Amino acid sequence: MASMSASRPATETLASKAPTDWSGPAMTARIKGRYRSEFVFKYAGLAALVVAALFLVFLLFTIVRDGASGFRSTDVKVTVTYDPTILGIDQAAAKGPGGKQLIEQGNFQGLLTTADTGLGVGTNVVSEGAWLVLREAVIADPSLLGKTATLWVPTRSNFDLLAKGKFDLDAADEARGVNDADIAAYRQLESRGLLKTGFNWTFLTSADSTTPELAGIWGAAKGSLLTLLVTLVLSFPVGIFAAIYLEEFAPKNRWTDMVEVSINNLAAVPSIIFGLLGLAVFLNFLNMPRSAPIVGGLTLALMTFPVIVIAGRVAIKAVPPSIRDAALGVGASPVQVVFQHVLPLALPGILTGTIIGMARALGETAPLLLIGMRAFVTEIPSGLSNPATALPVQVFLWSDDVARGFVEKTSAAIIVLLIFLMLMNSVAIYLRNRFERRW
């Protein structure tokens, strides 16, 4: 046993060593050190989570802080005389048949710029789109023509921001972002009580615009809804069918392996690649319309499909085999077993996965940019092939805009997007808790 003794020359020293003094100063210090590192390690873990939590809180805080004011807008009270000569509307004809069309063509823009609006300040206060309010008023009541009326119209973005205190008025002129004339006009109007800040219905009901005070989120929201509708209609049935086939019927062979590998890989392919696919195949090869929800929906459907398949397979696998055996035992065919017994039991799980997939599709931006859904669309899309944009793309577009008023709009749009996501995820959580069975 020469090798043994060679490898353990310490036998003698070990034997001659005194027993460890566990309560001695050296050992107490060592144990203390060990407990200290235990403490540090544990709280390092907690600190990591706290950092993540703080980041999230800070992110949400800044967005709510900046975005809350986006839901409010400032109006100014103007007194206008609906002068038919400036408007170019024949008073008598306006009351007759076809009068509405006549009024619609009236020069309300000119009225606002030339006529006295009773504000008495040097600069232009009202928004570019304020004339629409006047037009609406006259369409609603044609007898207003020739009369004088007071009404609230939206202000220019600068006044809106002044009213919300978004400018640092103590800063140097060039850093302030607003000129002295505007500030003076604002102070004067404010003191006369001609300004009011209220809920911004324009933001919730209109589409994009070049001027911040007229821009709204509804166009993008509807574009997102149409896109998601296409995505759901395509990816949900196809995803379930593929999941059923792979989990219940697929034979073990090379084809099945290929399908499985493709699905797992597709789930991990960067989303922008799907945008390239959509651009090359749907737009350039099939000549489908650019910027349309149908193309966006198709592209996102390809992206959501693997998510649904994977969730569906998990849900189907969770249904115990005894259910299948019992159904087969009373004479159901394999297809009947799946569609009449397994699928209804797996459906809550599949739905949960689908909603999560749809939520991801709702937040997805990159592929939509590539298929042209970043277009500047001022009309609310009414169909699947109309040009449209989507909520996250709208966030991106506004975040790029130099006009100062868009900062709060961007954050407000993010709030709308996050509310939608929260709703979808709550439904998913509800479904999971309410219907999912543990066997």
Add this chain to the structure above:
Amino acid sequence: MSLTVITLLLFGLALVAFTVGRGRAAAFPGAKGGVIAADRPHSRPNYHGAFVALAALAPALIVVAAWGLFSEGVVGDAVIASVPAAERPATPLDRSSFLSEVKGIASGEMEAGFNPATGPAAKVYNETHDTYNLIVGGIAAVLLAIGAIWGLARLKPNFRARNRVEKAIMGLLIVASLVAILTTAGIVGSLIFESARFFNQVSIIEFLTSTTWSPQTALRADQVGSSGAFGAVPLFWGTIFIGAIIAMIVAIPLGLMAAVYLTQYADSRVRSFLKPLLEVLAGVPTVVYGFFAALTVAPAVRDFAVSIGLENASSSSALAAGSVMGIMIIPFVSSMADDALNAVPQAMRDGSFAMGATKSETVRKVLLPAALPGIVGGVLLAVSRAIGETMIVVMAAGLAANLTANPFDSVTTVTTQIVALLTGDQEFDSPKTLSAFALGLVLFVITLILNIYALSVVKKYREAYE
């Protein structure tokens, strides 16, 4: 008549076919329930009905779907052909804007186009559309009738309608699962096809090794500053620098420690509060992270850099984009590490405790080494996700292709460039737009390799402990 109406009509007719077939089958002797099986028809009336409906609908729907896929192209060509040659739009972009004007006028949403030729073209558009739709609808209706008659003729008490219907359902299931392969093939095919066109114009060696990236190609020969250099090395470096280095420096320690705390220390009450928090972090859309990175983090990073004496710090620094991306990846790293730690057998943990090790010693000296392959696999998946991430870098990283290791400097990434190259006005055949597909191909191949390798590592690791 629009395609939607035609499709709905076809479904209505199929429903009629279904009712007729079911009625036939219900009238079979013994359909109301024979005493012994031999007295009853083989299949229930519903299956007979479904068989007839399927026989009627399938061919008709295929024709309509095929038409729906190609109609825009065919009608568009017909419309363009109707326009006098002199007024015909020249480039593909002009063509598509011309056609969208035509469509706007045709559907009555627009009164008149900017291009006077669109007025008559809209008429042609409507007429061609109607004619073709009528022809296709007619063909579909005839096919539907033939199918229904053929189906009805086959109904007999001993006809195995259920087996036929189930076979059709099975076909549908197989087709659905083939969508995955088709999508993959579509991605690979379109990327390779477009990249091949790019590499016809630009050498692949230059693309992969040159360090100058300036994709603006000259529109005129004498234009200055539009060299059209396609050396993608700075892009690859920027992608790695932001996604694989800075983001991982943030995400790996934080994600790993979060997973250790959640699996080893936190009691269930704390866990039920902290885990959803990570899920929320994972659920925030990337465009929101991008906005935050660009508006809040990037200026802060710049101010910090200036305060420590770096005068030319960029306001779109690699550090801002990378660190926000790292935060975004934390939940992902954490859940992968969570899985890996949980897969370590309990016996190893118990053994370590029995030797008197503290929890942190067990984690550091037993669990982490044992779980290392799983964690490495998870980190690789996280890297693949970070380099494919688009919105954060598009919004917070710059467009300047710098080859620098200074985190306060601006770098650009593959995904940023793809978006920059493909948005805005584009002529489709220029090397500038095609280069985006070449970049996409590189991105796809690299993420694919990372994913496959990482998944195999994770799988092997799991098997080792089973």
